[in-house]
Amino acid sequence: MKRQLNAKVMYPTLGHTVLTTGQDIRRDSDVEVIVHVGEDYYEFYDTATGGEKYYAEGNLEIIDGALTDYDGVGSLPTVIMDMLSNEWDIDVMEVYDNDGQPNKYTLFNYEVGDKLFECGSDAMDYVHSLNLDKEAHRAMMRSIMNP
Numbered sequence: 471m472k473r474q475l476n477a478k479v480m481y482p483t484l485g486h487t488v489l490t491t492g493q494d495i496r497r498d499s500d501v502e503v504i505v506h507v508g509e510d511y512y513e514f515y516d517t518a519t520g521g522e523k524y525y526a527e528g529n530l531e532i533i534d535g536a537l538t539d540y541d542g543v544g545s546l547p548t549v550i551m552d553m554l555s556n557e558w559d560i561d562v563m564e565v566y567d568n569d570g571q572p573n574k575y576t577l578f579n580y581e582v583g584d585k586l587f588e589c590g591s592d593a594m595d596y597v598h599s600l601n602l603d604k605e606a607h608r609a610m611m612r613s614i615m616n617p
Contacts, residue, residue, distance in 0.1 A: 472510075
């Protein structure tokens with residue numbers, strides 16, 4: 471089973487920039503995001519729209535305990551590199567670039583009843599296995615989707 475880190479981060483400002491012009495098409499204040507970091511991937515999305523407004527994902531290349539490359543974004547958010555370094559002792563200095571954004575994060579696991587899951591999809595699979603009635607199933611799924 472692969473490891474996964476889950477965190478919530480509050481960005482005082484977060485913008486979406488058009489790559490062709492380098493100009494922000496929107497910039498919002500107090501944006502809460504969920505960050506998932508695995509051994510070879512990351513995902514980053516705002517909680518208010520479930521990633522409709524702000525979303526990024528990509529791959530991480532970790533070789534011999536060091537982050538050597540990534541894809542999916544022009545500049546990997548600092549919080550992702552900080553999570554790798556702080557939680558898994560991954561050396562990120564080869565690609566580290568301080569983007570000036572928050573690096574404080576709150577880790578969490580997905581909770582279903584008395585069970586904890588690192589990965590949201592594992593928690594969802596567990597809920598499906600319970601054979602609940604429609605309303606109970608929806609309620610549990612909503613709690614997973616909004617940690």
